[in-house]
Amino acid sequence: MRQADAVGQGPVRYGPVFPDDGLPVLPELAAVLAAAASRTEEQPVGGAPALLEAASGYFERRGLPAEPARVAAAPGAPALLVALTAALGGDVLVPRPCAAWWAPYARLLGRPVFHVGTPAECGGVPDPYALLETVRRVRDEGGDPRLLVLSVADDPTATVPPPEVMHETVEAAAGEGLHLVSDETWRDTLHAPRRTMLLSPAEMLPDRVTVVTDLAGALLPSGWPAAVARFPAGRAGNALHARVLDVLTALGARVAAPVAAAAGHALGEPAPVVARRDTAVGLHARVAAATHAAVTGAGAFARPPQAGRHLYVDLGPLRHALTPQGVGDAQDLEEFLTARLGMPAPGGHRFGDDLGALRVRLSTGPLLGRTDEERAECLMSPVPLELPHVQRALMSLRSTFDDLRDDAQRWEPPR
Structure with a gap:
């Protein structure tokens, strides 16, 4: 065993932390959290109506309309991803490299994870040809690939996939019948927003994409765990939403009331x-x-x-x-x-x-x-x-x- 393992530097408990902004908490958000600190009522699984309304408006302003019934909240994006992985079943595909927290949750559920190489120009999405080859190889070996996790603004590479690359990857995934989870945690942190075109897969494949956004990316401190998900419309999307809520219920994954208040305020995007x-x-x-x-x-x-x-x-x-x-x-x-x-x-x-x-x-x-x-x-x-x-x-x-x-x-x- 390597010394690094012996001193406790394993891949999950001692994995890399979320890239925190290192900055003081915005006083307005601290005031909202403090005002809600005396709340003792338990928040509903998936989020209270006020939080879901705020999340719906947040997605609407980004060209991803979603009524509150198609939105869910959880204490961080990892809880949403583990619930989605459990609800969808099958094997999971991710780019290589990818966010450190994507793969452990599939392995926790006993689901195989297959890494697919990325294009030369960006990270966040698998190369479409490598994706097709991997899916066919996995199926030939008796596997059941169902879920592809990708990112529109990537951790770790800090790149944004060009629209043409995203189009090719999403078309390849759609052709293979995969469900996509689009991690959009960093979409509001573009360094040059006027020169960088960001395309969400949900704009291209609305019936097979679930969008997940961890608010620690741009709106909340990372120590205040809150994330929201936008589910596809239609019968399949409604069924997936219900199964995810079942998993979150089993996990007891509720957003704490003070954090929910701060999250709802931040999602409203006041000045x-x-x-x-x-x-x-x-x-x-x-x-x-x-x-x-x-x-x-x-x-x-x-x-x-x-x-x-x-x-x-x-x-x-x-x-x-x-x-x-x-x-x-x-x-x-x-x-x-x-x-x-x-x-x-x-x-x-x-x-x-x-x-x-x-x-x-x-x-x-x-x-x-x-x-x-x-x-x-x-x-x-x-x-x-x-x-x-x-x-x-x-x-x-x-x-x-x-x-x-x-x-x-x-x-x-x-x-």
Whole structure:
């Protein structure tokens, strides 16, 4: 057994945490939560009417109309995904890499999970031809693929699939009769919303797509668990919605009353919530761009981040420098960079990627400061990258990667 396993760094309990924004709670949301703190009534499974109305309006404003009867809420997206997986049955397909929390819930239910490679230009969706090949191979071997989980704005790669890629993947999935779960947690965190076209599969295949959004992506702190799902219209969608509610009931998966109040308020998108979201997105976009410049300037590879609070870095080009440091795979790289950077750097194997590939996900939140005061200062500053504590954090990151580049050049064998 590897030392990493012995000290408790397994794939689920000790897996990578959600990329938190690291910022102080919006006072207006804190006030709503505090005002509801004395509520003692149990919330209904799937959400109370006020929360479902707010979620319905949220989806409507994004071109995904849904009456409240087609919406459900739960304490976080993982609860919704485990309920959907249990309700749909069969085998599960996911992109490689994918969000770390997607696969464990299928395995918990005893469902096989099959990872499918992504296109060169993005993550979040499987390559359509690889998807077709995987589905046929699984069926030839006696499997029963029914569910494809994909993302319109991806964790871990921070990319947004181009509409043409999404179209091809959704058409391939539809042709094979798969149900799609579209994780749209990060859809409201586009770094350049006017230049990035985001397409939801639910717009293309309305009768076979369930949309799931964790509010920790853009609206609530990650410690206030709440997520909403939009189900397809029609008899099949109604039946799936009912089965999901049955599973959530069995799990006791209810949104706590104070969190439900804050979630309903945030989903209504009042001006202060929108302003904070936009400011936070812009802040993380700037830090992500600076981080991307640092790692690619040192010779590592990373797709330009387009959404979220993270980016996915391939250090394969720097392997010559990492091998003498005892880094031979993604677990070694995770431990090495976490220690060097002083911040979490989960390896690609946490996201279903190949263990032998030297890939990690870096988050922008830890670069915003170590105290609440420093992080609040980032929100208020028109030039956050010029703040001394942010400059120090980026300089430390840049120095680490530059040292690896210099070492790689020394260790590179002569041609």
